[in-house]
Amino acid sequence: MLEIQGLHVTVEGKQILRGIDLRVGAGEVHAVMGPNGSGKSTLAQVLAGHEAYEVTSGTVTYLGEDLLGLPAEERARRGVFLAFQYPVEIPGVTNAYFLQSALNEIRKSRGEDELDAMDFQQLIEEKMRLVQLEESFLERPVNDGFSGGEKKRNEILQMAVLEPRLAILDETDSGLDIDALRVVSAGVNSLRSPERSMIVVTHYQRLLNYIVPDFLHVLYKGRIIKSGGKDLALELEEKGYDWIKKEAKERAK
């Protein structure tokens, strides 16, 4: 599904990612953890196609294609989805209109018929139950005046509607109380499938109690310094990052 090799990325001349290697197979859920400033969000944004991030070397292959050569909207049309850490507020544009437009762009690019308002309504109602949102939510402008929890639920709703092949969740747990976290996680879990891969970027191990990953990677200073199974998450929770940092230092010697 996704293969990242030797990825180096700078932002405004500053080196953030210093050689990332990562393989994500179909249906796999990978967690990427790391302390603040380790480059987690940069990795997420680079995969989604943010233009402020400059790839200085390395490759990203997605479904056999060079992902980095595609503009952001083309990546989205081919099934890449980023759930934002800070979803952008779009005053004046309703959720319903935004989502219908997005879905139809993606359907068009797949050669499918566009959905009219009625078909869309049917689809969206079903998806909204997943994240426990009320119908009035659709008439509100995108993220405008939403609570933190509503914004995150909205990201998952978008994901449910757009049905990506590769979903990247950037700190989806940040700013959520325990109830909202449960709802969001349940939404994400219901979207797990053998055809859909996920990269879950998080600072806290807490999220991984709800969205249990197949693999876990620790990112530190722009490199993956340790990879393992879900047991690694528990070890991190018990012991913190320091022992891995030390291990990495010793390896470097």
Next chain:
Amino acid sequence: MMEGQRAKDRYLQALERRDSAWPDWAEAIRRRGAERFAQIDWPHHRQEAWRFTDVTPVVEAEFEVDGRAGAELERPDIGEWALDEAGAELVFVDGHYALGLSRYGTDRTDRTYALSAAILAGNPVLRKHLDAHIEATDAFLALNAAFLRDGAFVHVPKGADAGLIHVLHVSTGKRASHPRNLIVLERGSACRVVETYAGVGGRAYLANAVTEAVLEADARLDYVKVVAESEEAYHLGTTQVVQGRGSGFQSNTITLGGRISRSGLNVALDGEAAESFIRGLYLADGERLTDNALFVDHARPRCLSRVAYRGILDGSGRGVFTGSVVVERGAQKTDSNQVNNNLVLSDSARVDTKPQLRIFADDVKCMHGATIGQPSAESIYYFKTRGIDEAAARRMLTCGFAAEILGHLQVKSLKDRLTRAVFARFGGKGAGEDAAAETRAPQ
């Protein structure tokens, strides 16, 4: 200068030829207007109020100025602008009342007439208020009084709720008309008035309109002015509002078109604890110039005003916004906020914005500000990550920007119509009616 004098002479000659069969008090209004017009020059860009709007083309255009009616229209000609929800709809063509196009519902609580009929009937309320609240501070205002002929007279008696009244002024082209409306809301009454100015036939003309609105204590007026003049037309209008104690005024001025259009709105908060919510949306693309000149006078304590105007500028369009809020001495506990936001979509579009505040009281809460910008890169990126390309993102953001004003319109068919109009202009290719209907405005 010479051209200006020639134009002036043409109007003056037409005034001399005009009939004068009205009662003395009404003829006196015309006479005062004519005298004033003879005394003053055309507005000029050296005057602060007209600094950014050059009316030379309006002055020099060779319109028929005799005030005679143009082509007769049929209902289908105006169907585009009719409002079916309205309990009464008064239609004027080139400044003349069109009885056959107008309609009045039954069981009405208001007393709404054509102004000319009310003048001839010697209506005492009309006589008390007509031309009593406005001063002819420029030549066009003076012309409006001098050529006083017709418009809507909306009168809502004490405590009544008159629902929706639509006043539609249509121009057929090649002439100057001077519509005059008067809205009088007695104590505790309520009314919704939509004024539409539109053109049929696409030719140049001048609509030089004045509306006076009087809100007695605790009255509620929801006022919408739609400027949808033809592409080559000129619209100069002034709405003068006087608010009594505890009254509430809602205003939405939506300017879609006209080669040059200027809407003046003067609101006098002349009773304690009166409230004004004054909004506007102007679209200036192509070669259009739109000017909104706003004046809010906090004359009494504990009044509240909220001003929010938005402009979308594209092509070689020009936008002008002047907002003056004055807090007079003694108007303590004034709460005022004024904001003007502009979206500039092309390099050759231009906007001049000047929100101003003058305060002569010491216990007040006042804010004002203006922004000029483009759709943010961050917003566009968000759209792109959802499969929507930059061009479409810009269109949706532009229409969303407008929707934030249009969302305040309470008459649904009007809101939908104007949303479609914005979409047609800025929604780009493939922006069909379905899509526009989906652009639901925020709650």
